[in-house]
Amino acid sequence: MTQPILEVRGLTCERGERTLFQGMSFAVEAGSLVRIAGSNGAGKTTLLRLMTGLMRPVEGEILWRGTPILKAAQDFWRELCYIGHRNGVKDDLSVIENVLINARVASLKATREDARRALAAVGLAEYEDVPAGQLSQGQRRRVALARLWLSESVVLWVLDEPFTALDVKAVARLSDLISKHVREGGVVMLVTHQEVPVDKSQLHIIEPERWAPRRRSAVERAMDDAAAAEAENALNAGA
Numbered sequence: 001m002t003q004p005i006l007e008v009r010g011l012t013c014e015r016g017e018r019t020l021f022q023g024m025s026f027a028v029e030a031g032s033l034v035r036i037a038g039s040n041g042a043g044k045t046t047l048l049r050l051m052t053g054l055m056r057p058v059e060g061e062i063l064w065r066g067t068p069i070l071k072a073a074q075d076f077w078r079e080l081c082y083i084g085h086r087n088g089v090k091d092d093l094s095v096i097e098n099v100l101i102n103a104r105v106a107s108l109k110a111t112r113e114d115a116r117r118a119l120a121a122v123g124l125a126e127y128e129d130v131p132a133g134q135l136s137q138g139q140r141r142r143v144a145l146a147r148l149w150l151s152e153s154v155v156l157w158v159l160d161e162p163f164t165a166l167d168v169k170a171v172a173r174l175s176d177l178i179s180k181h182v183r184e185g186g187v188v189m190l191v192t193h194q195e196v197p198v199d200k201s202q203l204h205i206i207e208p209e210r211w212a213p214r215r216r217s218a219v220e221r222a223m224d225d226a227a228a229a230e231a232e233n234a235l236n237a238g239a
C-alpha cells in the first residue's frame with residue numbers, strides 16, 4: 001500500500017456500560033470506499049461519529065494524512081463532508097435556502113446556480129422554492145444529500161445510510177456519484193446495505209463486531225464457576 005490517507009489505530013469505544021469494539025485498526029489510501037457493515041447496535045454509527053471527531057474514543061486514534069484528527073481539527077474538517085442520520089433540514093426554509101445554508105455551514109463556496117445544479121442532480125429542480133416542511137422523507141433526504149454535489153473537492157465523505165428513503169433512480173444517481181468520487185481519489189466511508197460499484201481493490205469492508213470483546217460462552221462460564229467452587233472448597237478444607 002502507498003502512504004495511507006486514513007488510518008485507524010487501536011480504537012476502543014464504549015457506550016454506556018458496553019465496550020463496542022476494542023483495538024480496531026485499519027488503514028486506507030486515497031481512492032477508497034470503506035463500507036461499515038454489521039448487525040443493529042454493532043457500533044456502525046458510532047464509528048462514523050468517531051471518524052468526524054464528534055465523539056472521542058476511550059483509546060486509540062484516527063489519523064488523516066498522518067496527523068491525529070483531533071489535533072488537525074480545522075484542517076481535517078475542511079476535508080470532511082459528514083451527512084448523518086438526521087437530515088438537518090430546516091422546515092421553515094425553502095429547499096434552495098436549505099442547500100445554500102448547508103453549503104455555507106460546511107464552508108463551501110456555492111452560488112445559487114450551483115445550488116440549482118445540485119437540486120437538479122437530486123431530482124428536486126421543481127421544488128426550489130417549496131418550504132422544506134412540505135417534503136416527504138425521501139425528498140428531505142435528497143435536500144441533505146444535494147450537498148454532496150457541491151462537495152466534489154472535499155476529499156472525505158462520511159455518510160450514514162445515505163440511500164435510506166431514496167427511490168430507485170435517486171439510489172442510482174447517488175451510487176454513481178460515490179463511485180466517481182472514489183475513482184477520482186476521494187475516500188467515502190459509509191454505512192449501507194447497498195452495493196456501490198467500485199473496483200475490488202478500492203473496496204474495504206469494516207465490521208466493528210470483528211473487534212468486539214469476546215463474550216464468554218456458557219461452557220466457559222460454567223467452567224469458571226466450577227473452578228471458583230473448587231478453590232472455595234480447598235480454602236474451606238484448609239481452614
Ligand SMILES: Nc1ncnc2c1ncn2[C@@H]1O[C@H](COP(=O)(O)OP(=O)(O)OP(=O)(O)O)[C@@H](O)[C@H]1O
Pocket residue numbers: 015016020038039040041042043044045046047
Ligand atoms: N447515546 C447513547 N448512550 C448510550 N449508548 C448508546 C447511545 N447511542 C447508542 N448507544 C448504544 O451503542 C451501541 C451502538 O450504537 P450504534 O448506533 O453505533 O449502532 P449501529 O451499528 O449503527 O446500529 P443500527 O444498525 O441499528 O443503526 C448500541 O448498543 C446502542 O444501544
